[in-house]
Amino acid sequence: MSVAEAEAAELSLEDQSGLWRDAFERLRRNPGAIAGALIIVAFAAVAVFAPALAPHGPNQQVGRLAAVPPGPSAEFPLGLDQQGRDVLSRIIFGARLSLLVGVVSAGVGLTIGMVLGSVAGYFGRWVDTAVMRTMDLMLAVPQFLLALAIVTALGPGLVQIMVAVGIANVPQFARLLRGSILAQREADYVLAARSLGAPGRRLLLAHILPNSIAPVIVQGTLAMATAIIDVAGLSFLGLGPADPRLTEWGKMVAENAGRLESAPHLVLFPGFAIVISVLGLNLIGDGLREALDPKLKS
Protein backbone atom coordinates (compact mmCIF):
# COMPACT_ATOMS: atom_id res chain seq x y z
CA MET A 1 0.00 0.00 0.00
CA SER A 2 1.37 3.41 -0.91
CA VAL A 3 1.62 6.22 1.59
CA ALA A 4 -1.28 8.03 -0.02
CA GLU A 5 -3.43 4.95 0.14
CA ALA A 6 -2.53 4.39 3.76
CA GLU A 7 -3.47 7.96 4.57
CA ALA A 8 -6.74 7.63 2.70
CA ALA A 9 -7.55 4.44 4.60
CA GLU A 10 -6.77 6.12 7.88
CA LEU A 11 -8.94 9.08 6.97
CA SER A 12 -11.92 6.92 6.08
CA LEU A 13 -11.47 5.09 9.36
CA GLU A 14 -11.59 8.41 11.18
CA ASP A 15 -14.68 9.42 9.25
CA GLN A 16 -16.58 6.47 10.53
CA SER A 17 -15.64 6.75 14.12
CA GLY A 18 -18.38 7.77 16.44
CA LEU A 19 -19.59 6.77 19.82
CA TRP A 20 -21.23 3.58 18.56
CA ARG A 21 -18.30 2.80 16.33
CA ASP A 22 -15.98 2.99 19.35
CA ALA A 23 -18.28 0.73 21.30
CA PHE A 24 -18.32 -1.74 18.43
CA GLU A 25 -14.52 -1.73 18.36
CA ARG A 26 -14.40 -2.57 22.07
CA LEU A 27 -17.02 -5.25 21.57
CA ARG A 28 -14.95 -6.84 18.84
CA ARG A 29 -11.96 -7.18 21.13
CA ASN A 30 -13.99 -9.05 23.75
CA PRO A 31 -13.79 -12.84 23.19
CA GLY A 32 -16.88 -13.49 25.33
CA ALA A 33 -18.95 -11.11 23.27
CA ILE A 34 -17.68 -12.69 20.06
CA ALA A 35 -18.68 -16.14 21.31
CA GLY A 36 -22.07 -14.78 22.34
CA ALA A 37 -22.56 -13.13 18.98
CA LEU A 38 -21.68 -16.35 17.16
CA ILE A 39 -24.19 -18.30 19.25
CA ILE A 40 -26.91 -15.76 18.62
CA VAL A 41 -26.22 -15.56 14.90
CA ALA A 42 -26.34 -19.35 14.70
CA PHE A 43 -29.52 -19.35 16.78
CA ALA A 44 -31.16 -16.78 14.50
CA ALA A 45 -30.00 -18.60 11.39
CA VAL A 46 -31.43 -21.89 12.66
CA ALA A 47 -34.73 -20.15 13.41
CA VAL A 48 -34.95 -18.44 10.05
CA PHE A 49 -33.85 -21.41 7.93
CA ALA A 50 -35.54 -24.09 10.03
CA PRO A 51 -37.48 -25.69 7.13
CA ALA A 52 -34.25 -26.08 5.15
CA LEU A 53 -32.10 -27.24 8.06
CA ALA A 54 -34.43 -29.69 9.77
CA PRO A 55 -34.28 -33.22 8.36
CA HIS A 56 -37.97 -33.73 9.11
CA GLY A 57 -41.07 -31.72 9.90
CA PRO A 58 -41.65 -30.85 13.57
CA ASN A 59 -44.83 -32.92 13.73
CA GLN A 60 -43.93 -35.51 11.16
CA GLN A 61 -44.06 -39.07 12.44
CA VAL A 62 -40.86 -40.72 11.27
CA GLY A 63 -40.59 -43.61 13.74
CA ARG A 64 -43.15 -45.78 15.45
CA LEU A 65 -45.04 -44.91 18.61
CA ALA A 66 -43.14 -46.13 21.63
CA ALA A 67 -43.60 -45.93 25.39
CA VAL A 68 -39.83 -45.77 25.73
CA PRO A 69 -38.67 -43.98 22.57
CA PRO A 70 -35.22 -44.70 21.12
CA GLY A 71 -32.34 -42.38 22.00
CA PRO A 72 -29.76 -40.85 19.68
CA SER A 73 -28.78 -42.93 16.70
CA ALA A 74 -27.00 -42.36 13.39
CA GLU A 75 -30.31 -41.78 11.65
CA PHE A 76 -31.85 -39.59 14.35
CA PRO A 77 -28.94 -37.78 16.08
CA LEU A 78 -31.04 -36.61 19.02
CA GLY A 79 -33.42 -39.55 19.08
CA LEU A 80 -37.20 -39.77 18.71
CA ASP A 81 -40.03 -38.91 21.05
CA GLN A 82 -42.81 -41.24 22.08
CA GLN A 83 -44.91 -40.23 19.12
CA GLY A 84 -42.10 -41.08 16.73
CA ARG A 85 -41.14 -37.46 15.95
CA ASP A 86 -37.51 -36.43 15.35
CA VAL A 87 -36.26 -34.51 18.41
CA LEU A 88 -33.58 -32.60 16.41
CA SER A 89 -36.16 -31.33 13.96
CA ARG A 90 -38.46 -30.30 16.77
CA ILE A 91 -35.67 -28.38 18.49
CA ILE A 92 -34.74 -26.65 15.25
CA PHE A 93 -38.33 -25.55 14.72
CA GLY A 94 -38.60 -24.66 18.38
CA ALA A 95 -35.85 -22.07 17.85
CA ARG A 96 -38.31 -20.03 15.79
CA LEU A 97 -40.73 -19.73 18.65
CA SER A 98 -38.02 -19.02 21.21
CA LEU A 99 -36.52 -16.27 19.06
CA LEU A 100 -39.96 -14.78 18.48
CA VAL A 101 -40.77 -14.96 22.16
CA GLY A 102 -37.46 -13.38 23.19
CA VAL A 103 -37.69 -10.53 20.71
CA VAL A 104 -41.37 -9.77 21.24
CA SER A 105 -41.35 -10.05 25.03
CA ALA A 106 -38.21 -7.97 25.44
CA GLY A 107 -39.58 -5.54 22.86
CA VAL A 108 -42.86 -5.11 24.71
CA GLY A 109 -41.07 -4.57 28.01
CA LEU A 110 -38.50 -2.25 26.50
CA THR A 111 -41.02 -0.08 24.67
CA ILE A 112 -43.44 0.40 27.54
CA GLY A 113 -40.60 0.66 30.05
CA MET A 114 -38.79 3.29 28.02
CA VAL A 115 -41.86 5.45 27.60
CA LEU A 116 -42.69 5.28 31.31
CA GLY A 117 -39.07 5.73 32.37
CA SER A 118 -38.42 8.75 30.19
CA VAL A 119 -41.67 10.41 31.19
CA ALA A 120 -40.92 9.84 34.87
CA GLY A 121 -37.28 10.91 34.60
CA TYR A 122 -37.84 13.96 32.47
CA PHE A 123 -40.95 15.44 34.03
CA GLY A 124 -40.16 14.49 37.61
CA ARG A 125 -42.45 15.62 40.43
CA TRP A 126 -45.79 13.83 40.77
CA VAL A 127 -45.49 12.09 37.38
CA ASP A 128 -42.27 10.52 38.58
CA THR A 129 -43.80 9.54 41.90
CA ALA A 130 -46.91 8.01 40.33
CA VAL A 131 -45.00 6.02 37.71
CA MET A 132 -42.17 4.85 39.90
CA ARG A 133 -44.34 3.79 42.86
CA THR A 134 -46.36 1.68 40.44
CA MET A 135 -43.13 0.17 39.18
CA ASP A 136 -42.04 -0.51 42.76
CA LEU A 137 -45.34 -2.27 43.33
CA MET A 138 -44.69 -4.50 40.33
CA LEU A 139 -41.10 -5.13 41.40
CA ALA A 140 -42.31 -6.28 44.80
CA VAL A 141 -43.73 -9.36 43.11
CA PRO A 142 -41.13 -11.74 41.67
CA GLN A 143 -41.00 -11.26 37.92
CA PHE A 144 -41.94 -14.83 37.07
CA LEU A 145 -44.90 -14.82 39.47
CA LEU A 146 -46.05 -11.55 37.96
CA ALA A 147 -45.92 -13.02 34.46
CA LEU A 148 -47.72 -16.08 35.78
CA ALA A 149 -50.47 -13.93 37.25
CA ILE A 150 -50.87 -11.89 34.08
CA VAL A 151 -51.00 -14.93 31.82
CA THR A 152 -53.53 -16.52 34.16
CA ALA A 153 -55.67 -13.44 33.82
CA LEU A 154 -55.27 -13.25 30.05
CA GLY A 155 -55.66 -16.99 29.50
CA PRO A 156 -53.12 -19.39 28.03
CA GLY A 157 -51.76 -18.80 24.55
CA LEU A 158 -48.65 -17.64 22.75
CA VAL A 159 -49.56 -13.96 22.43
CA GLN A 160 -50.76 -13.78 26.02
CA ILE A 161 -47.50 -15.32 27.23
CA MET A 162 -45.36 -12.88 25.33
CA VAL A 163 -47.39 -9.91 26.53
CA ALA A 164 -47.31 -11.19 30.11
CA VAL A 165 -43.53 -11.69 30.14
CA GLY A 166 -43.11 -8.34 28.41
CA ILE A 167 -45.19 -6.51 31.00
CA ALA A 168 -43.34 -8.24 33.82
CA ASN A 169 -40.17 -6.76 32.26
CA VAL A 170 -41.47 -3.19 32.20
CA PRO A 171 -40.38 -2.07 35.69
CA GLN A 172 -36.71 -2.86 35.25
CA PHE A 173 -36.54 -0.96 31.96
CA ALA A 174 -38.46 1.98 33.37
CA ARG A 175 -36.22 2.15 36.43
CA LEU A 176 -33.04 1.86 34.45
CA LEU A 177 -33.94 4.53 31.94
CA ARG A 178 -35.29 6.89 34.59
CA GLY A 179 -32.04 6.72 36.54
CA SER A 180 -30.02 7.22 33.41
CA ILE A 181 -32.15 10.19 32.35
CA LEU A 182 -31.93 11.78 35.79
CA ALA A 183 -28.15 11.66 35.48
CA GLN A 184 -28.14 13.14 31.97
CA ARG A 185 -30.86 15.73 32.54
CA GLU A 186 -28.54 18.02 34.45
CA ALA A 187 -25.63 17.54 32.03
CA ASP A 188 -23.87 20.61 30.68
CA TYR A 189 -24.74 19.85 27.09
CA VAL A 190 -28.43 19.84 27.95
CA LEU A 191 -28.03 23.28 29.52
CA ALA A 192 -26.12 24.40 26.43
CA ALA A 193 -28.93 23.18 24.16
CA ARG A 194 -31.46 24.94 26.37
CA SER A 195 -29.48 28.14 26.14
CA LEU A 196 -29.95 28.00 22.37
CA GLY A 197 -33.72 27.80 22.70
CA ALA A 198 -34.25 24.07 22.15
CA PRO A 199 -37.71 23.07 23.41
CA GLY A 200 -38.22 20.38 26.05
CA ARG A 201 -39.35 17.74 23.60
CA ARG A 202 -36.16 18.11 21.60
CA LEU A 203 -34.01 18.11 24.73
CA LEU A 204 -35.48 14.78 25.73
CA LEU A 205 -35.58 13.04 22.35
CA ALA A 206 -32.44 14.36 20.67
CA HIS A 207 -30.12 15.06 23.56
CA ILE A 208 -31.00 13.17 26.72
CA LEU A 209 -32.40 9.86 25.41
CA PRO A 210 -29.55 8.94 23.06
CA ASN A 211 -27.13 9.48 25.94
CA SER A 212 -29.22 7.44 28.36
CA ILE A 213 -29.98 4.47 26.18
CA ALA A 214 -26.82 2.38 26.55
CA PRO A 215 -27.75 0.56 29.79
CA VAL A 216 -31.21 -0.11 28.37
CA ILE A 217 -29.75 -1.82 25.32
CA VAL A 218 -27.66 -4.03 27.59
CA GLN A 219 -30.70 -4.83 29.66
CA GLY A 220 -32.60 -5.57 26.46
CA THR A 221 -30.32 -8.47 25.52
CA LEU A 222 -30.43 -9.83 29.06
CA ALA A 223 -34.22 -9.48 29.08
CA MET A 224 -34.43 -11.56 25.91
CA ALA A 225 -32.59 -14.31 27.74
CA THR A 226 -34.89 -14.22 30.76
CA ALA A 227 -37.92 -13.97 28.47
CA ILE A 228 -36.92 -17.24 26.81
CA ILE A 229 -36.54 -18.86 30.23
CA ASP A 230 -39.78 -17.40 31.52
CA VAL A 231 -41.76 -18.51 28.51
CA ALA A 232 -40.21 -21.96 28.75
CA GLY A 233 -41.18 -21.97 32.42
CA LEU A 234 -44.74 -20.88 31.74
CA SER A 235 -45.03 -23.53 29.04
CA PHE A 236 -43.64 -26.03 31.52
CA LEU A 237 -46.45 -25.12 33.87
CA GLY A 238 -48.97 -25.73 31.12
CA LEU A 239 -49.74 -22.11 30.32
CA GLY A 240 -47.91 -22.24 27.00
CA PRO A 241 -49.30 -22.09 23.50
CA ALA A 242 -52.44 -24.17 23.44
CA ASP A 243 -51.94 -25.31 19.86
CA PRO A 244 -50.29 -28.76 20.18
CA ARG A 245 -48.64 -28.34 16.79
CA LEU A 246 -46.52 -25.43 18.02
CA THR A 247 -43.11 -26.66 19.12
CA GLU A 248 -41.68 -24.86 22.09
CA TRP A 249 -38.57 -25.84 24.03
CA GLY A 250 -40.13 -25.30 27.42
CA LYS A 251 -43.14 -27.33 26.44
CA MET A 252 -40.90 -30.16 25.18
CA VAL A 253 -39.17 -30.27 28.55
CA ALA A 254 -42.50 -30.12 30.38
CA GLU A 255 -44.19 -32.87 28.41
CA ASN A 256 -41.33 -35.24 29.00
CA ALA A 257 -40.26 -34.31 32.50
CA GLY A 258 -41.63 -37.62 33.79
CA ARG A 259 -39.43 -39.58 31.39
CA LEU A 260 -36.14 -38.13 32.60
CA GLU A 261 -34.98 -41.59 33.70
CA SER A 262 -36.31 -43.72 30.88
CA ALA A 263 -35.69 -41.33 27.97
CA PRO A 264 -33.41 -38.53 29.15
CA HIS A 265 -32.77 -37.23 25.62
CA LEU A 266 -36.34 -35.91 25.45
CA VAL A 267 -35.65 -33.53 28.34
CA LEU A 268 -31.94 -32.85 28.11
CA PHE A 269 -31.63 -31.75 24.48
CA PRO A 270 -34.38 -29.11 24.55
CA GLY A 271 -32.93 -28.06 27.91
CA PHE A 272 -29.49 -27.63 26.34
CA ALA A 273 -31.02 -25.55 23.57
CA ILE A 274 -32.51 -23.20 26.16
CA VAL A 275 -29.26 -23.00 28.11
CA ILE A 276 -27.09 -22.31 25.06
CA SER A 277 -29.30 -19.59 23.60
CA VAL A 278 -29.64 -17.89 26.98
CA LEU A 279 -25.89 -18.14 27.48
CA GLY A 280 -25.27 -16.50 24.11
CA LEU A 281 -27.58 -13.59 24.94
CA ASN A 282 -25.98 -13.13 28.34
CA LEU A 283 -22.47 -13.11 26.87
CA ILE A 284 -23.49 -10.46 24.36
CA GLY A 285 -25.21 -8.47 27.08
CA ASP A 286 -22.12 -8.47 29.27
CA GLY A 287 -19.92 -7.55 26.33
CA LEU A 288 -22.21 -4.64 25.47
CA ARG A 289 -22.21 -3.52 29.07
CA GLU A 290 -18.46 -3.28 29.04
CA ALA A 291 -18.31 -1.70 25.60
CA LEU A 292 -20.85 0.99 26.44
CA ASP A 293 -19.70 1.70 29.97
CA PRO A 294 -18.94 5.42 30.08
CA LYS A 295 -16.27 4.85 32.75
CA LEU A 296 -14.17 2.90 30.25
CA LYS A 297 -14.34 5.60 27.59
CA SER A 298 -11.11 7.40 27.00
Next chain:
Amino acid sequence: MALLRVEDLAVRFETRKATIHAVNGISFELEQGETLGIVGESGCGKSVSSLALLGILPKNGRVTSGSVRFGGRELLELSDAQMREVRGRDIAMIFQDPMTSLNPVLPIRVQITEALRKHLRMNDDQAREEAVRLLQRVGIPAARERVDDYPHQFSGGMRQRVMIAMAISCRPKVLIADEPTTALDVTIQAQILEVLRQLVAEERMALVLITHDLGVVAGLCERTHVMYAGRFIETGTTSDLFARPRHPYTLGLLKSVPRLDAARKERLEPIQGVPRDLRSLGEGCAFAPRCLYATDRSWEETPPLRDVAPGHRVACWNPVPDADLPDRGAPEGEAG
Protein backbone atom coordinates in the same frame (compact mmCIF):
# COMPACT_ATOMS: atom_id res chain seq x y z
CA MET B 1 -31.38 53.32 25.54
CA ALA B 2 -29.32 50.47 26.81
CA LEU B 3 -29.52 47.20 24.90
CA LEU B 4 -29.75 45.17 28.08
CA ARG B 5 -30.69 46.64 31.43
CA VAL B 6 -30.64 44.48 34.54
CA GLU B 7 -32.02 46.00 37.70
CA ASP B 8 -31.92 44.69 41.22
CA LEU B 9 -31.85 41.05 40.10
CA ALA B 10 -32.02 38.57 42.96
CA VAL B 11 -31.90 34.78 42.76
CA ARG B 12 -32.51 32.27 45.52
CA PHE B 13 -32.18 28.53 45.69
CA GLU B 14 -34.43 26.53 47.94
CA THR B 15 -32.76 23.44 49.33
CA ARG B 16 -34.20 21.09 51.86
CA LYS B 17 -32.16 22.62 54.66
CA ALA B 18 -31.86 26.26 53.79
CA THR B 19 -32.37 29.08 51.35
CA ILE B 20 -29.28 30.05 49.40
CA HIS B 21 -29.13 33.75 48.58
CA ALA B 22 -27.08 33.34 45.43
CA VAL B 23 -27.64 36.75 43.84
CA ASN B 24 -28.74 39.69 45.97
CA GLY B 25 -29.77 42.58 43.80
CA ILE B 26 -27.37 43.28 40.96
CA SER B 27 -27.86 46.00 38.37
CA PHE B 28 -25.99 46.72 35.16
CA GLU B 29 -26.46 48.05 31.68
CA LEU B 30 -24.99 46.93 28.42
CA GLU B 31 -24.79 48.88 25.18
CA GLN B 32 -24.40 47.37 21.75
CA GLY B 33 -20.83 46.26 21.14
CA GLU B 34 -19.82 46.85 24.74
CA THR B 35 -17.66 44.44 26.70
CA LEU B 36 -18.36 43.97 30.37
CA GLY B 37 -16.35 41.80 32.71
CA ILE B 38 -17.87 40.27 35.80
CA VAL B 39 -15.19 39.10 38.20
CA GLY B 40 -15.44 37.17 41.41
CA GLU B 41 -14.40 33.99 43.15
CA SER B 42 -16.17 30.64 42.85
CA GLY B 43 -19.69 30.64 44.22
CA CYS B 44 -20.17 34.40 44.28
CA GLY B 45 -23.17 34.23 41.93
CA LYS B 46 -21.56 35.03 38.59
CA SER B 47 -22.85 32.04 36.67
CA VAL B 48 -26.21 32.00 38.40
CA SER B 49 -26.80 35.59 37.28
CA SER B 50 -26.26 34.65 33.66
CA LEU B 51 -28.46 31.57 33.88
CA ALA B 52 -31.15 33.78 35.40
CA LEU B 53 -30.90 36.22 32.47
CA LEU B 54 -31.60 33.39 30.06
CA GLY B 55 -34.27 31.85 32.25
CA ILE B 56 -32.47 28.52 32.51
CA LEU B 57 -31.91 28.27 36.25
CA PRO B 58 -31.98 24.81 37.81
CA LYS B 59 -35.39 23.73 39.03
CA ASN B 60 -34.87 24.75 42.66
CA GLY B 61 -33.70 28.23 41.76
CA ARG B 62 -35.91 31.21 41.12
CA VAL B 63 -35.67 34.91 40.50
CA THR B 64 -37.17 36.60 43.54
CA SER B 65 -37.02 40.20 42.41
CA GLY B 66 -35.66 42.52 39.78
CA SER B 67 -36.08 43.27 36.15
CA VAL B 68 -34.27 42.29 32.97
CA ARG B 69 -35.14 44.54 30.05
CA PHE B 70 -33.89 43.65 26.61
CA GLY B 71 -34.82 45.76 23.59
CA GLY B 72 -37.81 47.24 25.40
CA ARG B 73 -39.14 43.87 26.62
CA GLU B 74 -39.20 42.58 30.16
CA LEU B 75 -37.62 39.14 29.88
CA LEU B 76 -38.69 37.97 33.32
CA GLU B 77 -42.34 38.29 32.32
CA LEU B 78 -42.08 36.33 29.08
CA SER B 79 -43.71 32.91 28.74
CA ASP B 80 -41.59 29.80 28.30
CA ALA B 81 -42.20 29.75 24.56
CA GLN B 82 -41.40 33.45 24.16
CA MET B 83 -38.25 33.03 26.21
CA ARG B 84 -37.12 30.16 23.97
CA GLU B 85 -37.26 32.59 21.06
CA VAL B 86 -34.91 34.94 22.90
CA ARG B 87 -32.40 32.26 23.81
CA GLY B 88 -29.84 31.65 21.12
CA ARG B 89 -31.32 34.34 18.86
CA ASP B 90 -30.96 37.50 20.96
CA ILE B 91 -28.89 36.34 23.88
CA ALA B 92 -26.57 33.35 23.72
CA MET B 93 -24.14 31.80 26.11
CA ILE B 94 -20.78 30.07 26.00
CA PHE B 95 -20.19 27.60 28.79
CA GLN B 96 -17.17 26.88 30.88
CA ASP B 97 -16.29 23.30 30.12
CA PRO B 98 -16.13 22.42 26.44
CA MET B 99 -15.50 18.78 27.38
CA THR B 100 -18.98 18.32 28.85
CA SER B 101 -20.98 21.04 27.12
CA LEU B 102 -21.13 19.28 23.78
CA ASN B 103 -23.41 16.30 23.32
CA PRO B 104 -21.12 13.28 22.82
CA VAL B 105 -23.53 11.32 20.61
CA LEU B 106 -24.33 14.03 18.09
CA PRO B 107 -22.04 15.31 15.32
CA ILE B 108 -21.09 18.93 15.95
CA ARG B 109 -23.02 19.96 12.85
CA VAL B 110 -26.28 19.05 14.55
CA GLN B 111 -25.36 21.07 17.61
CA ILE B 112 -24.15 24.13 15.73
CA THR B 113 -27.29 24.18 13.62
CA GLU B 114 -29.65 23.68 16.57
CA ALA B 115 -30.42 27.40 16.80
CA LEU B 116 -30.22 28.01 13.05
CA ARG B 117 -32.93 25.48 12.35
CA LYS B 118 -35.11 26.67 15.19
CA HIS B 119 -34.77 30.43 14.94
CA LEU B 120 -33.96 31.03 11.29
CA ARG B 121 -35.95 28.06 9.93
CA MET B 122 -33.02 26.95 7.80
CA ASN B 123 -33.29 23.65 5.97
CA ASP B 124 -30.58 21.00 6.35
CA ASP B 125 -28.48 22.13 3.37
CA GLN B 126 -28.53 25.80 4.32
CA ALA B 127 -27.79 24.93 7.92
CA ARG B 128 -24.82 22.75 6.92
CA GLU B 129 -23.35 25.53 4.76
CA GLU B 130 -23.81 28.00 7.59
CA ALA B 131 -22.21 25.57 10.06
CA VAL B 132 -19.15 25.29 7.80
CA ARG B 133 -18.96 29.08 7.55
CA LEU B 134 -19.25 29.42 11.33
CA LEU B 135 -16.52 26.86 11.94
CA GLN B 136 -14.24 28.74 9.55
CA ARG B 137 -15.16 31.91 11.36
CA VAL B 138 -13.97 30.58 14.72
CA GLY B 139 -10.80 29.24 13.14
CA ILE B 140 -11.32 25.51 12.74
CA PRO B 141 -9.19 24.23 9.87
CA ALA B 142 -10.75 21.98 7.21
CA ALA B 143 -14.19 23.01 8.47
CA ARG B 144 -16.05 21.35 5.60
CA GLU B 145 -14.49 17.96 6.36
CA ARG B 146 -14.86 18.28 10.10
CA VAL B 147 -18.43 19.49 10.36
CA ASP B 148 -19.75 15.94 10.66
CA ASP B 149 -17.19 14.89 13.27
CA TYR B 150 -18.13 14.08 16.83
CA PRO B 151 -17.01 16.12 19.84
CA HIS B 152 -14.50 13.50 21.02
CA GLN B 153 -12.57 13.97 17.78
CA PHE B 154 -11.73 17.54 18.75
CA SER B 155 -9.23 18.89 21.27
CA GLY B 156 -10.36 21.06 24.18
CA GLY B 157 -9.53 24.34 22.47
CA MET B 158 -11.23 23.24 19.27
CA ARG B 159 -14.31 22.22 21.22
CA GLN B 160 -14.48 25.63 22.81
CA ARG B 161 -14.34 27.11 19.31
CA VAL B 162 -17.25 24.85 18.39
CA MET B 163 -19.12 26.11 21.46
CA ILE B 164 -18.51 29.67 20.32
CA ALA B 165 -19.74 28.81 16.82
CA MET B 166 -22.90 27.37 18.39
CA ALA B 167 -23.49 30.47 20.46
CA ILE B 168 -22.94 33.00 17.68
CA SER B 169 -24.82 31.03 15.02
CA CYS B 170 -27.82 33.39 14.99
CA ARG B 171 -25.72 36.53 15.53
CA PRO B 172 -27.08 37.27 18.99
CA LYS B 173 -26.90 40.84 20.22
CA VAL B 174 -25.62 39.76 23.61
CA LEU B 175 -23.09 37.01 24.14
CA ILE B 176 -22.50 35.76 27.66
CA ALA B 177 -19.24 33.90 28.09
CA ASP B 178 -19.12 32.04 31.39
CA GLU B 179 -15.49 31.29 32.18
CA PRO B 180 -14.79 30.50 28.52
CA THR B 181 -11.10 29.83 29.06
CA THR B 182 -10.95 28.32 32.54
CA ALA B 183 -10.80 24.71 31.35
CA LEU B 184 -8.12 25.37 28.76
CA ASP B 185 -4.33 25.57 28.58
CA VAL B 186 -2.86 29.04 28.83
CA THR B 187 -1.77 29.14 25.20
CA ILE B 188 -5.19 28.01 24.03
CA GLN B 189 -6.79 30.58 26.35
CA ALA B 190 -5.11 33.37 24.44
CA GLN B 191 -6.37 31.98 21.13
CA ILE B 192 -9.95 31.70 22.36
CA LEU B 193 -9.88 35.23 23.76
CA GLU B 194 -8.61 36.46 20.40
CA VAL B 195 -11.54 34.77 18.66
CA LEU B 196 -13.94 36.46 21.08
CA ARG B 197 -12.27 39.82 20.66
CA GLN B 198 -12.59 39.64 16.88
CA LEU B 199 -16.22 38.59 17.03
CA VAL B 200 -17.15 41.43 19.31
CA ALA B 201 -15.35 43.92 17.10
CA GLU B 202 -16.75 42.64 13.81
CA GLU B 203 -20.30 41.75 14.75
CA ARG B 204 -20.83 44.56 17.27
CA MET B 205 -22.00 41.99 19.79
CA ALA B 206 -22.19 43.00 23.40
CA LEU B 207 -20.11 40.65 25.50
CA VAL B 208 -20.53 39.76 29.15
CA LEU B 209 -17.39 37.97 30.19
CA ILE B 210 -17.69 36.09 33.45
CA THR B 211 -14.42 35.01 34.96
CA HIS B 212 -12.28 34.79 38.04
CA ASP B 213 -9.22 35.62 35.98
CA LEU B 214 -8.30 39.29 36.21
CA GLY B 215 -5.86 38.94 33.34
CA VAL B 216 -8.66 37.89 30.99
CA VAL B 217 -10.76 40.90 31.96
CA ALA B 218 -7.84 43.26 31.60
CA GLY B 219 -7.30 42.16 28.05
CA LEU B 220 -10.86 42.15 26.81
CA CYS B 221 -13.27 44.30 28.79
CA GLU B 222 -13.94 48.02 28.76
CA ARG B 223 -15.75 47.93 32.06
CA THR B 224 -15.51 45.53 34.98
CA HIS B 225 -17.86 44.69 37.81
CA VAL B 226 -16.46 42.91 40.83
CA MET B 227 -18.90 40.56 42.52
CA TYR B 228 -18.86 39.25 46.08
CA ALA B 229 -21.55 37.19 47.83
CA GLY B 230 -24.14 37.93 45.14
CA ARG B 231 -23.60 41.70 44.99
CA PHE B 232 -21.52 44.03 42.89
CA ILE B 233 -19.08 45.64 45.28
CA GLU B 234 -17.12 47.71 42.82
CA THR B 235 -17.84 48.82 39.26
CA GLY B 236 -15.91 50.98 36.87
CA THR B 237 -13.79 51.07 33.77
CA THR B 238 -11.27 48.28 33.75
CA SER B 239 -8.30 50.62 33.76
CA ASP B 240 -9.70 52.63 36.70
CA LEU B 241 -10.43 49.53 38.67
CA PHE B 242 -6.99 48.08 38.18
CA ALA B 243 -5.14 51.33 38.77
CA ARG B 244 -7.19 52.60 41.72
CA PRO B 245 -9.14 49.76 43.34
CA ARG B 246 -11.25 51.23 46.16
CA HIS B 247 -12.83 48.12 47.59
CA PRO B 248 -10.55 46.10 49.87
CA TYR B 249 -11.73 42.93 48.10
CA THR B 250 -10.74 44.22 44.66
CA LEU B 251 -7.39 45.24 46.08
CA GLY B 252 -7.01 41.80 47.57
CA LEU B 253 -7.80 40.14 44.24
CA LEU B 254 -5.20 42.27 42.47
CA LYS B 255 -2.59 41.53 45.07
CA SER B 256 -3.11 37.80 44.76
CA VAL B 257 -2.34 37.72 41.04
CA PRO B 258 1.24 36.66 40.27
CA ARG B 259 3.18 39.14 38.18
CA LEU B 260 6.00 38.57 35.73
CA ASP B 261 7.73 41.79 36.70
CA ALA B 262 7.60 41.20 40.45
CA ALA B 263 10.76 40.74 42.45
CA ARG B 264 11.61 37.08 42.97
CA LYS B 265 11.16 37.13 46.68
CA GLU B 266 7.89 39.03 46.65
CA ARG B 267 5.17 36.80 48.02
CA LEU B 268 1.60 36.67 46.82
CA GLU B 269 -0.84 38.03 49.36
CA PRO B 270 -3.85 35.79 49.67
CA ILE B 271 -7.15 37.15 50.94
CA GLN B 272 -7.60 35.76 54.46
CA GLY B 273 -10.65 33.73 55.40
CA VAL B 274 -13.20 31.92 53.27
CA PRO B 275 -16.03 33.10 50.98
CA ARG B 276 -19.25 34.07 52.65
CA ASP B 277 -21.78 31.37 53.50
CA LEU B 278 -24.72 32.35 51.32
CA ARG B 279 -27.26 30.76 53.64
CA SER B 280 -26.95 33.34 56.37
CA LEU B 281 -26.56 36.77 54.88
CA GLY B 282 -27.68 39.34 57.40
CA GLU B 283 -27.14 43.05 57.56
CA GLY B 284 -23.64 44.37 57.19
CA CYS B 285 -20.98 44.14 54.51
CA ALA B 286 -20.58 40.52 53.42
CA PHE B 287 -16.83 41.00 53.14
CA ALA B 288 -16.39 42.42 56.63
CA PRO B 289 -15.19 39.16 58.27
CA ARG B 290 -12.23 39.04 55.87
CA CYS B 291 -11.59 42.74 55.63
CA LEU B 292 -8.65 44.70 57.07
CA TYR B 293 -10.54 47.95 56.59
CA ALA B 294 -13.79 46.92 58.27
CA THR B 295 -15.29 49.49 60.62
CA ASP B 296 -18.09 49.10 63.16
CA ARG B 297 -20.50 50.31 60.54
CA SER B 298 -19.40 47.54 58.14
CA TRP B 299 -20.80 44.97 60.55
CA GLU B 300 -24.12 46.71 61.02
CA GLU B 301 -25.17 48.16 57.71
CA THR B 302 -24.86 46.87 54.14
CA PRO B 303 -22.97 49.47 52.11
CA PRO B 304 -24.68 50.61 48.87
CA LEU B 305 -22.78 51.32 45.65
CA ARG B 306 -21.65 54.95 45.76
CA ASP B 307 -19.70 57.08 43.29
CA VAL B 308 -16.10 57.62 44.30
CA ALA B 309 -15.08 59.03 40.92
CA PRO B 310 -16.95 59.59 37.64
CA GLY B 311 -18.06 56.14 36.42
CA HIS B 312 -16.38 54.41 39.36
CA ARG B 313 -18.63 53.10 42.11
CA VAL B 314 -17.82 51.15 45.20
CA ALA B 315 -19.86 49.55 47.98
CA CYS B 316 -17.72 50.16 51.03
CA TRP B 317 -17.94 52.32 54.15
CA ASN B 318 -14.20 52.66 54.35
CA PRO B 319 -12.72 52.57 50.83
CA VAL B 320 -9.03 51.93 50.34
CA PRO B 321 -7.14 55.25 50.52
CA ASP B 322 -4.64 56.24 47.85
CA ALA B 323 -1.78 55.67 50.24
CA ASP B 324 -2.48 51.92 50.39
CA LEU B 325 -2.61 51.40 46.64
CA PRO B 326 0.24 49.34 45.27
CA ASP B 327 2.48 51.25 42.92
CA ARG B 328 1.70 49.45 39.74
CA GLY B 329 -0.60 49.37 36.76
CA ALA B 330 -2.91 46.71 35.44
CA PRO B 331 -1.78 43.13 35.79
CA GLU B 332 -0.35 41.33 32.81
CA GLY B 333 -3.23 40.93 30.35
CA GLU B 334 -3.74 40.60 26.66
CA ALA B 335 -2.31 44.04 25.96
CA GLY B 336 -5.57 45.66 26.97
